[in-house]
Amino acid sequence: MITVVANLKGGSGKSTVVFNLGLWLQTRGQPVAAYDLDPQQTLSDVAEVRREEGYAPPLQVYTGQMGMMDQLRIHPGQVLVDVGAANMDAMKQALAAADRIVIPVPPSQPDVWATQRFLHIVQEAVADGPMPQLLTFVNRADTHHAVRESDETEQALDAMPGVTLLPHRLHSRTIYRRSLSEGQAVFELSGRSKAVEEFITFAEYLYPELPQNRKRENLKQGKVNEIDTAYS
Ligand SMILES: Nc1ncnc2c1ncn2[C@@H]1O[C@H](COP(=O)(O)OP(=O)(O)OP(=O)(O)O)[C@@H](O)[C@H]1O
Ligand SMILES: [Mg+2]
Numbered sequence: 001m002i003t004v005v006a007n008l009k010g011g012s013g014k015s016t017v018v019f020n021l022g023l024w025l026q027t028r029g030q031p032v033a034a035y036d037l038d039p040q041q042t043l044s045d046v047a048e049v050r051r052e053e054g055y056a057p058p059l060q061v062y063t064g065q066m067g068m069m070d071q072l073r074i075h076p077g078q079v080l081v082d083v084g085a086a087n088m089d090a091m092k093q094a095l096a097a098a099d100r101i102v103i104p105v106p107p108s109q110p111d112v113w114a115t116q117r118f119l120h121i122v123q124e125a126v127a128d129g130p131m132p133q134l135l136t137f138v139n140r141a142d143t144h145h146a147v148r149e150s151d152e153t154e155q156a157l158d159a160m161p162g163v164t165l166l167p168h169r170l171h172s173r174t175i176y177r178r179s180l181s182e183g184q185a186v187f188e189l190s191g192r193s194k195a196v197e198e199f200i201t202f203a204e205y206l207y208p209e210l211p212q213n214r215k216r217e218n219l220k221q222g223k224v225n226e227i228d229t230a231y232s
Contacts, residue, residue, distance in 0.1 A: 001079070001099045001100070002072050002073070002079040002098050002099045002100075003021075003078070003079065003080050003081070003098070003100055003102055003206070004094045004095060004097075004098040004132075005017050005018050005081065005082055005083075005101075005102045005103075005104065006081070006082075006083050006091060006094065006095065006101055006102075006103065006118070007084075007103045007104060007114065007115060008084075008085050008117055009085075009106075009110070009111055009114040010085070010086075011106070012104045012105060012106050012139060013104040013106070013139040013140060013170070013176070014038075014082050014084060015036075015038070015042040015046070015082050015180065016139075016176050016180055017102065017104055017139070017170075018034055018080045018081075018082040019034075019043060019047070019179065019180065019185070020176075020185045020187075020199060020203075021203055021206070022059045022080050023057075023059060023187075023188070024185060024199070024203045025080075025203075025207065026057050028207070028210045030077045030078045030210070031075070031076055031078070032059065032060065032077055032078050032079075032080065033060055033062060033072075033075040033077070033078075033079050034047070034059055034060060034079075034082065035061070035063075035079065035080070035081040035083075035094075036061050036063050036064070036082050037063075037082065037083035037090040038084045038087060039086050039087055040084075040086065041063065042082075042180070043061055043082045046180050046183055047059045047183075048183075049182070049183035050183035050184065052183075053183050055184055055188070064081075064083075069093045069094065069097040072097050078207075081094045081098070091121070091125075092121070093125075095122050095125040096126055096127070096129055099132055099133070100132050100134070101132050101133070101134050101135065102135050102137070103115060103134065103136045103137070103163075104137060104138075104139035104170075105136055105137065105138055105139065105153060105157060106138070106139060106153075107138050107142065107150040107153040108149060108153065111153065112156045112157070115136065115157065115160070119134070119162075119163065131162070133164065134162060134163045135165075135206075136157045136163055136165050136166065137165065137166035137169060137170070137202070138150050138153050138157070138170070139169070139170045140170070140171070140172040141171045141172060142171070142172060143171050154169075166202070166205060167205070168198065168202045168205055170198060170199065170202060171195070171198065173194075173195045175190060175193070175195045175196075176195070186199050187200065
């Protein structure tokens, strides 16, 4: 499956999500090919840090060439694509090739506006082809309940036609910043913290077909005695 993580505004968490999802998928036994189509090459840089530090397994990151979208289907496992507005041609090609587009949205009105514009770009890019699944979620949500911006942003996203709002937010937590700077996934940096729990819940929601997820679901329902130690 080709999952493109994209949106128009910078800094919404695209590279962070691709990096962490890629490593998480590998813990679930999935082969992963990650594509970095952003000229900033944050994803390539963080994968390089990981390699230099010797953390295993590495994340295989390809940097994209024009006209390379046909290549995306050759990978046997999961394909993740990190692309932003800095390379609009690559973004449109990736959007047209996607099975689904995951759109991180920070909780603010300008980010909601930018997401609306981004959806127009998706429509143009896909043109007459099949429309990929469009999934939005709030990233960098405030951890204080009194702050209403995440709720308001979710309401606005939920009202957008043809788009599914994921029922899981990622909150603003320093561990995500550490993840990018240190080359490790959040679940490698910490045990079962709130941040790790929320990331795993988010990832499992995105990939419900993975067999280990069913085991975890059974565990929650008390059907098995086994302890899932993947993140301890
Ligand atoms: N949930 C989060 N909590 C805290 N910090 C976050 C979170 N998600 C991302 N960040 C941080 O925000 C910054 C921007 O994230 P990231 O580089 O992933 O965004 P991006 O959308 O790829 O940006 P760009 O458009 O520049 O490529 C990084 O320092 C990252 O660590
Ligand atoms: Mg980025």
